[in-house]
Amino acid sequence: MVQGRNKGVFTTGEVAQICKVSQQTVIRCFDSGRLKGFRVPGSRFRRIPRESLISFMKNNQIPLDQLDSGKKRVLVVDDDEAIVEMFTDLLDRDGRFEVRTCTTGYDAGILTERFRPDILLLDFKLPDVNGNAVCKSIRSNSKYEHIRIIIISGVADPDEVEELLLAGADDFIRKPFDINEVISRMVDLVGAEHA
Secondary structure, three states: OOOOOOOOEEEHHHHHHHHOOOHHHHHHHHHOOOOOOEEOOOOOOEEEEHHHHHHHHHHOOOOOHHHHHOOEEEEEEOOOHHHHHHHHHHHHHHOOEEEEEEOOHHHHHHHHHHHOOOEEEEEOEOOOOEHHHHHHHHHOOHHHOOOEEEEEEOOOOHHHHHHHHHHOOOEEEEOOOOHHHHHHHHHHHHOOOOO
16 A cells, blocks of 8 residues: 655656556656656666656646545445445445445446546446446456456346456445445455555
8 A cells, every 4th residue: 555645755656556557657657758757876766756746646637635545445336325325434434445426327437537446336236227337338448457346236146246247347245235244355355454
């Protein structure tokens, strides 16, 4: 986990983690001059000062809150208000997660672009689209390769679960579920640590 709050200089790997892009993308931006920094004398290592990273993030509409929070970003997509409220409340109290929510696949697409979640808790049956379509859409965009997807559903049979995993889901949890099991599986997938 990158602790951005007090760091003054970042490696390309740390910048990649903060900006949710590949390290190669960071190196290309550095080498082309879009991301300002310096090379460590006598080596090929690149370093990016905090001010340069902030400027780069602003220029590319990357949310700055990831730089300081160190929290894993969770997008909860479910049309059941009780489930959305429960996740919001419990994940906020847990302290390791920053949570956003929505109720449709369409809004999930918009929030995925804006919020850049680390993990998606996705209901299989949404009002406008099913979980397969959302998984395929996210997996078809290399910008989102870091996102882990957990499908949560009470209706999927084993064949549907298999389809979801093939479509790009990382895990499947059946409703009703134990919230501690969900959090444990989220931590397994994204490595959230207690501060």
